Amino acid sequence: xxxxxxxxxxxxxxxxxxxxxxxxxxxxxxxxxxxxxxxxxxxxxxxxxxxxxxxxxxxxxxxxxxxxxxxxxxxxxxxxxxxxxxxxxxxxxxxxxxxxxxxxxxxxxxxxxxxxxxxxxxxxxxxxxxxxxxxxxxxxxxxxxxxxxxxxxxxxxxxxxxxx
Amino acid sequence: xxxxxxxxxxxxxxxxxxxxxxxxxxxxxxxxxxxxxxxxxxxxxxxxxxxxxxxxxxxxxxxxxxxxxxxxxxxxxxxxxxxxxxxxxxxxxxxxxxxxxxxxxxxxxxxxxxxxxxxxxxxxxxxxxxxxxxxxxxxxxxxxxxxxxxxxxxxxxxxxxxxxxxxxxxxxxxxxxxxxxxxxxxxxxxxxxxxxxxxxxxxxxxxxxxxxxxxxxxxxxxxxxxxxxxxxxxxxxxxxxxxxxxxxxxxxxxxxxxxxxxxxxxxxxxxxxxxxxxxxxxxxxxxxxxxxxxxxxxxxxxxxxxxxxxxxxxxxxxxxxxxxxxxxxxxxxxxxxxxxxxxxxxxxxxxxxxxxxxxxxxxxxxxxxxxxx
Amino acid sequence: xxxxxxxxxxxxxxxxxxxxxxxxxxxxxxxxxxxxxxxxxxxxxxxxxxxxxxxxxxxxxxxxxxxxxxxxxxxxxxxxxxxxxxxxxxxxxxxxxxxxxxxxxxxxxxxxxxxxxxxxxxxxxxxxxxxxxxxxxxxxxxxxxxxxxxxxxxxxxxxxxxxxxxxxxxxx
Numbered sequence: 223x224x225x226x227x228x229x230x231x232x233x234x235x236x237x238x239x240x241x242x243x244x245x246x247x248x249x250x251x252x253x254x255x256x257x258x259x260x261x262x263x264x265x266x267x268x269x270x271x272x273x274x275x276x277x278x279x280x281x282x283x284x285x286x287x288x289x290x291x292x293x294x295x296x297x298x299x300x301x302x303x304x305x306x307x308x309x310x311x312x313x314x315x316x317x318x319x320x321x322x323x324x325x326x327x328x329x330x331x332x333x334x335x336x337x338x339x340x341x342x343x344x345x346x347x348x349x350x351x352x353x354x355x356x357x358x359x360x361x362x363x364x365x366x367x368x369x370x371x372x373x374x375x376x377x378x379x380x381x382x383x384x385x386x
Numbered sequence: 387x388x389x390x391x392x393x394x395x396x397x398x399x400x401x402x403x404x405x406x407x408x409x410x411x412x413x414x415x416x417x418x419x420x421x422x423x424x425x426x427x428x429x430x431x432x433x434x435x436x437x438x439x440x441x442x443x444x445x446x447x448x449x450x451x452x453x454x455x456x457x458x459x460x461x462x463x464x465x466x467x468x469x470x471x472x473x474x475x476x477x478x479x480x481x482x483x484x485x486x487x488x489x490x491x492x493x494x495x496x497x498x499x500x501x502x503x504x505x506x507x508x509x510x511x512x513x514x515x516x517x518x519x520x521x522x523x524x525x526x527x528x529x530x531x532x533x534x535x536x537x538x539x540x541x542x543x544x545x546x547x548x549x550x551x552x553x554x555x556x557x558x559x560x561x562x563x564x565x566x567x568x569x570x571x572x573x574x575x576x577x578x579x580x581x582x583x584x585x586x587x588x589x590x591x592x593x594x595x596x597x598x599x600x601x602x603x604x605x606x607x608x609x610x611x612x613x614x615x616x617x618x619x620x621x622x623x624x625x626x627x628x629x630x631x632x633x634x635x636x637x638x639x640x641x642x643x644x645x646x647x648x649x650x651x652x653x654x655x656x657x658x659x660x661x662x663x664x665x666x667x668x669x670x671x672x673x674x675x676x677x678x679x680x681x682x683x684x685x686x687x688x689x690x691x692x693x694x695x696x697x698x699x700x701x702x703x704x705x706x707x708x709x710x711x712x713x714x715x716x717x718x719x720x721x722x723x724x725x726x727x728x729x730x731x732x733x734x735x736x737x738x739x740x741x742x743x744x745x746x747x748x749x750x751x752x753x754x755x756x757x758x759x
Numbered sequence: 760x761x762x763x764x765x766x767x768x769x770x771x772x773x774x775x776x777x778x779x780x781x782x783x784x785x786x787x788x789x790x791x792x793x794x795x796x797x798x799x800x801x802x803x804x805x806x807x808x809x810x811x812x813x814x815x816x817x818x819x820x821x822x823x824x825x826x827x828x829x830x831x832x833x834x835x836x837x838x839x840x841x842x843x844x845x846x847x848x849x850x851x852x853x854x855x856x857x858x859x860x861x862x863x864x865x866x867x868x869x870x871x872x873x874x875x876x877x878x879x880x881x882x883x884x885x886x887x888x889x890x891x892x893x894x895x896x897x898x899x900x901x902x903x904x905x906x907x908x909x910x911x912x913x914x915x916x917x918x919x920x921x922x923x924x925x926x927x928x929x930x931x
Contacts (some may be wrong), residue, residue: 268519362891
């Protein structure tokens with residue numbers, strides 16, 4: 223039997239890739255939509271660009287039930303503690319998409335009250351540029367995140383070694 | 387039956403809550419389920435629009451006005467450029483005026499579609515949301531065809547427009563109107579006259595006309611209370627005095643006058659009136675004309691000030707601009723309709739249950755980008 | 760305290776709830792058999808209309824020279840200051856004297872307003888139809904001169920998306 227035949231006929235997998243496959247196809251987003259990008263995220267949810275095709279239609283407004291935080295819109299200084307709180311409430315493993323110019327870098331609002339990029343406070347996995355991005359851009363970011371999730375290793379989650 | 391009073395409880399709704407339409411925090415005092423006080427806390431989206439405008443040129447203010455009321459960017463652009471043109475005494479060509487009205491009315495339909503869709507979502511109807519977004523996408527396609535962006539356009543400039551209409555726009559607009567007109571009937575079937583929706587909204591959050599006027603509420607919220615006030619009709623700007631359209635008002639068809647259902651229905655009927663305006667404008671529009679003709683090389687308004695108000699989908703939007711003769715504004719103030727609509731929430735929300743507050747908030751159709759600025 | 764009075768009295772027919780339910784279901788059922796509006800995005804691409812404001816590019820003359828003369832009009836017009844240019848003497852004999860040694864655009868800061876392409880006197884900077892360019896790091900989204908010229912090579916025939924299957928869903 224050829225090697226290719228084995229590959230296409232026999233289901234062989236490791237636990238790691240099976241779990242990653244499950245995780246990447248059932249990302250439950252928690253939309254932190256504050257402004258214009260939130261509207262475009264709603265458009266991505268609607269009929270034309272249906273993100274449920276990627277298993278991400280289960281929108282949860284509770285951070286404890288979700289594993290993907292989509293920050294859509296500008297974050298002001300007053301709002302940042304809320305965002306950090308929500309990020310910390312999410313269970314591991316968790317990923318963050320920073321959608322749009324305002325969330326990624328402050329965008330057009332270079333003022334005292336707007337956070338100049340949320341990655342100063344929380345880690346960001348995928349940046350989607352645009353002001354606001356097209357719904358297709360959101361899907362593109364989601365696909366990039368799925369590729370990222372696919373490559374994750376269990377060892378990444380190992381607890382840090384302690385000196386006790 | 388005697389009224390039982392229990393201990394009052396303070397409950398926070400928001401700032402991250404799906405039905406607060408953005409980032410709004412409501413501090414609600416409740417006695418059981420009954421609400422005795424609602425205190426809105428704003429400022430979670432504050433980004434210093436007015437002060438920032440004092441540091442950029444008059445042209446560069448336009449992208450900022452886009453981002454105030456991001457559901458009706460065209461209408462915000464329109465309000466700003468109309469004020470600036472009156473300050474600088476510019477008379478724009480006919481074709482520009484017509485294109486502006488067409489864009490503003492298309493934007494009104496798009497904005498109302500989103501408002502009604504999310505209102506349905508708030509009270510638990512998901513399908514109308516999908517249908518309304520499907521139709522809204524077609525309007526956004528037309529905007530994209532015209533100026534290359536879907537949501538924030540930067541389209542209307544002081545003295546003109548950034549682009550002329552593309553070839554085939556008028557035809558596709560007519561195609562859209564023919565497609566869209568029967569859809570209103572469909573929304574009626576699926577949501578407006580749905581029994582469950584009526585039970586959730588009729589008689590809820592009654593806003594009497596005198597309360598609405600004393601709080602300065604404008605737009606569809608005011609008209610839902612039965613007051614026939616529309617700046618397009620009563621104080622016409624641009625070329626709105628040429629069109630024949632009606633101003634729909636609430637009549638208390640399903641409950642008391644000025645309830646959530648009335649506000650919903652006014653928005654739905656208003657889309658039909660916008661279609662009427664669009665049909666007239668698309669037939670009357672001059673075939674040719676240069677849209678860049680009257681754009682000044684350098685925008686330097688004379689010393690003075692101006693207050694001009696226009697009717698956006700949310701109501702009465704005013705721009706107050708003080709010019710000191712330099713190319714950057716000395717002071718720019720925006721009077722936002724959503725702010726006044728939010729301020730009335732405490733008055734009309736008291737005595738209702740917690741779930742009704744969500745319906746009332748949805749029916750007021752607020753945009754936090756405009757409230758916090 | 761608001762006045763709470765009930766004036767809406769449902770009839771017997773209303774109280775059944777079923778007529779309203781079926782009326783709504785009739786509408787949704789009709790769509791069950793209609794053409795679907797979803798664009799299957801990664802397989803079939805939505806093709807934006809001409810003039811779409813997406814990723815930037817730097818145009819070239821047919822002989823390979825860069826059109827840009829590093830006049831910095833675009834960075835002056837930019838409302839967010841996301842364009843950074845360092846001018847230098849042009850390496851080509853004919854034509855313009857200056858050209859950009861560095862031309863960096865911070866794509867995460869850019870708001871795609873189109874002021875730069877309006878301001879450009881040489882029609883050098885232009886916004887293209889590319890809309891999906893998200894990335895995993897901030898550094899990858901800082902596009903430099905060579906990157907912008909690469910985008911020009913990709914989009915000069917206006918067929919960046921039409922190489923894949925054309926979407927038939929966009930109706931307007």
